[in-house]
Amino acid sequence: xxxxxxxxxxxxxxxxxxxxxxxxxxxxxxxxxxxxxxxxxxxxxxxxxxxxxxxxxxxxxxxxxxxxxxxxxxxxxxxxxxxxxxxxxxxxxxxxxxxxxxxxxxxxxxxxxxxxxxxxxxxxxxxxxxxxxxxxxxxxxx
Amino acid sequence: xxxxxxxxxxxxxxxxxxxxxxxxxxxxxxxxxxxxxxxxxxxxxxxxxxxxxxxxxxxxxxxxxxxxxxxxxxxxxxxxxxxxxxxxxxxxxxxxxxxxxxxxxxxxxxxxxxxxxxxxxxxxxxxxxxxxxxxxxxxxxx
DNA sequence: AAATTTGCTTGCCATTTGCAAGTAAACAAA
DNA sequence: TTTGTTTACTTGCAAATGGCAAGCAAATTT
Numbered sequence: 149x150x151x152x153x154x155x156x157x158x159x160x161x162x163x164x165x166x167x168x169x170x171x172x173x174x175x176x177x178x179x180x181x182x183x184x185x186x187x188x189x190x191x192x193x194x195x196x197x198x199x200x201x202x203x204x205x206x207x208x209x210x211x212x213x214x215x216x217x218x219x220x221x222x223x224x225x226x227x228x229x230x231x232x233x234x235x236x237x238x239x240x241x242x243x244x245x246x247x248x249x250x251x252x253x254x255x256x257x258x259x260x261x262x263x264x265x266x267x268x269x270x271x272x273x274x275x276x277x278x279x280x281x282x283x284x285x286x287x288x289x290x
Numbered sequence: 291x292x293x294x295x296x297x298x299x300x301x302x303x304x305x306x307x308x309x310x311x312x313x314x315x316x317x318x319x320x321x322x323x324x325x326x327x328x329x330x331x332x333x334x335x336x337x338x339x340x341x342x343x344x345x346x347x348x349x350x351x352x353x354x355x356x357x358x359x360x361x362x363x364x365x366x367x368x369x370x371x372x373x374x375x376x377x378x379x380x381x382x383x384x385x386x387x388x389x390x391x392x393x394x395x396x397x398x399x400x401x402x403x404x405x406x407x408x409x410x411x412x413x414x415x416x417x418x419x420x421x422x423x424x425x426x427x428x429x430x431x432x
Numbered sequence: 433a434a435a436t437t438t439g440c441t442t443g444c445c446a447t448t449t450g451c452a453a454g455t456a457a458a459c460a461a462a
Numbered sequence: 463t464t465t466g467t468t469t470a471c472t473t474g475c476a477a478a479t480g481g482c483a484a485g486c487a488a489a490t491t492t
Contacts, residue, residue, distance in 0.1 A: 154395075155336070155337040155338070156335075156336035156337045157336070157395075157397050158316075158319070158336060158337075158391075159387070159388045159389075159390075159391030159392035159395055159397075159400070159403065160315065160316070160319050160384060160387045160388050160391055161316060161336070161337055161391075162391040162392075162394070162395040162397075163387040163388075163390050163391035163394075164312050164315060164316065164387065165312070167387075168310070168311055168312035168313075168315070169310055169311070169312070170306050170307070170310035170311070171310075173302065173306060173310070174300075174302070174303060174306065177300070177302050177303075186438080186439085187438070187439050187440075188437085188438060188439075191439095193298075194297070194298035194299070194300060194303070195297040195298045195300075195303055196297070198480075198481050198482065199439085199440070199441085199481095199482090199483095200440085200441075200442085200480085200481080200482090201479095201480070201481075202439095202440090203439080203440055203441075204479095223437085223438080223489075223490075224488085224489060224490085225437075225438050225439070225487095225488055225489040225490070226437085226438060226439080226489090227438085227439075234394060237390055237393065237394075238390060240386045240389075240390075241383065241386035241387060241390055242302060244382045244383035244386050245301070245302045245305040245306065245309075245383060246301045246302050246305075247301075247382075248301075248305050248379055248380060248382075248383055249300075249301030249302055249303075249304040249305035250301035250304075251379065252304070252305075252376065252379075253296075253299075253301055253304045255299050255301075255304075258301070261301065328469080328470090329469070329470050329471075330468085330469060330470075333470095340449075340450050340451065341450095341451090341452095341470085341471070341472085342449085342450080342451090342471085342472075342473085343448095343449070343450075344470095344471090345470080345471055345472080346448095365458075365459075365468085365469080366457085366458060366459085367456095367457055367458040367459070367468075367469050367470070368458090368468085368469060368470080369469085369470075
């Protein structure tokens with residue numbers, strides 16, 4: 149796996165060097181906001197990611213410390229992907245993507261987004277705590 | 291200019307359909323946080339964007355309402371690009387990119403980011419108001 | 433033993449990127 | 463007035479990436 153080359157010393161560019169792409173954040177979205185956690189789960193998401201792209205991004209995410217994979221306890225041919233502190237710290241960013249998107253998308257506003265906008269800090273903290281505890285307790289999703 | 295196709299009805303994916311790329315947000319960063327406002331200004335940024343990519347992204351940004359171009363009053367062969375409400379609304383998102391980046395980049399933390407983290411809401415409002423006023427007064431940068 | 437589930441890999445073609453060079457209009461200097 | 467410079471692109475080309483379909487392999491179920 150080739151190292152990511154950073155283009156400058158700007159922290160915004162630094163983040164984009166990892167996240168500036170149409171797919172990576174969608175995988176993290178699934179891990180943060182849904183109970184999805186496996187290759188097949190991600191494949192089934194509405195955006196229809198291609199199998200080779202998904203495999204590539206999972207490799208990249210793991211190599212860079214955003215996720216950690218483990219064999220499913222029930223099925224040995226199934227892998228479970230979990231978040232790390234590094235990716236849990238991306239919740240505020242992804243929440244802002246959601247807020248901006250739902251403001252400019254003509255699509256009907258989702259209830260979840262309304263709640264979120266009413267108490268952004270609180271909702272973020274809530275999600276964050278849940279995911280951090282899951283991390284510590286070593287009892288990841290499914 | 292071809293229309294952007296949205297991949298799903300998810301607001302996060304909606305945002306990424308416009309912003310999911312390594313360059314677009316860097317142009318907006320320059321417009322939001324620095325006094326850069328022209329093709330040549332953006333070219334000179336630390337990340338060394340290629341000329342064809344820059345031209346392409348400026349076209350895309352304008353076609354989608356993120357920036358508005360006008361001829362420079364002093365020099366008729368110079369174009370000035372300005373933010374719109376749509377892109378000013380991206381400040382919180384870009385601020386989160388900065389915060390996350392400066393947390394995980396080993397590079398020395400910038401003073402500006404420290405200030406920002408102490409009073410995120412206030413700093414965002416401050417920048418936002420400045421840019422909105424510039425928009426209204428129709429007296430854009432340089 | 434055969435079919436299915438799960439997680440990939442491979443091949444192929446189209447699109448995008450990145451670099452270098454070229455073009456063109458406005459402007460400035462000689 | 464001619465010549466060079468600034469500014470903003472465009473073009474050509476090779477390399478990398480993306481997207482689709484098919485193939486493969488280990489584990490599990492039937």
